[in-house]
Amino acid sequence: MKALRTIKRYFRDAIKGVVRNFSLSLASISCITITLVVVATSIIISYNVENFAESIRQDVTIVIFLDSDATEEDRDRIEQSIRNTGNVESLIFKSKQESAEEAKNENEIFSTIVDGWTDDTNPLLDSFMLKVKDVEKIKQNAEDIKKLDKVNNVNYGEDIVDQLITVFKVVEKIAIGAVIALIIVTAFLISNTIKLAIFSRRTEIEIMRLVGASNISIKVPFILEGLFLGIIGSIIPIIIMIYGYISLYDFFDGKLFSSSLAELIEPYPFVYLASLLLLGIGMLVGMFGSWRAVRKYLKA
Template structure:
């Protein structure tokens, strides 16, 4: 396509948006409402997904060492654990460190510091894939010089099942909302194009090619999508910044936190803009197609 022709299409698409201002406003408004809902829902689901990831990453296996194991045996056990497939991190805690942690947790009220240390040394292990925690724990439990392996058996399975279910439901809802948005917006854009069907028929009758007719409408869809995405981007940005400043101070040091402002807001805003453009192009492309048969 020649640059002059492409430039003409751009000019015509801008003029058409202005000439059909009310129809363009209706289409852009439909895009705005839908993208606002999608943007807010995506923002919520991405943070919930981060909470799920944080919970998964906090799952660890506690390997208690036999009381009879000497330093050489403990070193050998540590090496054996490191050789287990799927291991991400391993931290060794001596009997003394375990006692210090217990006293710290209970404030020294149990009188443990006045007794002989009854605790065992332990290894704290995390799986590279939290979903494989149970498998990793069972492999470690078979190694020599391990007294017991604790990982929340039973509870951990329920946790992972719940998190996976929440992710699947969230993804399903987002996809359903997107398909609903595409259907509603394409119908709104179709109404705009129906009002101009005479224009399309005349251009077709005088010899204009299908793509020559279609491109200005597709460009209009792009402008409508961009216009419809501006307000959702502003609202989502302001909403999340205020939410982050209000909630995040109370979550410092907690198990989970909100996603940081950057690059999260850039990602969400880029997604909203791309969805707006895609929906506008798709709606225009599909709607004008039926009027190209004269």
């Protein structure tokens, strides 16, 4: 019963704190709001970059051309060797006849040329299409496969894939670093704003201590107050993010540069998850900020 009353008092005091010190609460809330909007933007950017990188990774294919005199045993042996690398997502064999068919369907000029070929005159080569699990090992895999007997050539668009991987890695690191840095900066910014708010209430804290309030019972209402400020402060960023991202997605029709490689993440459930993340960050920095601010006044 006593514990329940105490908890009730904590919540009541926290709400009272927000309402009675409204101008300072508003300062803290705006501070949280502004930074969370920036954090939201960073989250959207970093997740989408991650998504681009992922789709490119999944799309990278190594094409392995076999020598024209490769027998079926060679084929099986090479397939086995490729599988032995352990970095195989999918491996498809494409005979030169299939390649010819594909070329035929591509356009009319090809079609007439290919029609003139017989199995013997077909200049195309049998090939394997390999998709790897870990794109970072692709270079090593390609070199290993190239050394196999009866492998004519290995091709995966080396230059562009290497470059893209490097660029995405950098962009991803920057975006994640920015989000983390922003969260830390926000926490301290909020901590200082709340410190100002609490500074004007130091007499209150002093009197609470004088009449025998334990440190915890002083801290808890302030930390709850920070929690409420965090929740209130994250409302606007969440609304902006949900509507902003959905309209952005609709505006670009789901992809940047009309490229299938730069598809934006589907708005649902992404916006809800990101909202939860924002709310969580808001609550955490609010609580951390108050905790850090009130700690100072609880020393003797």
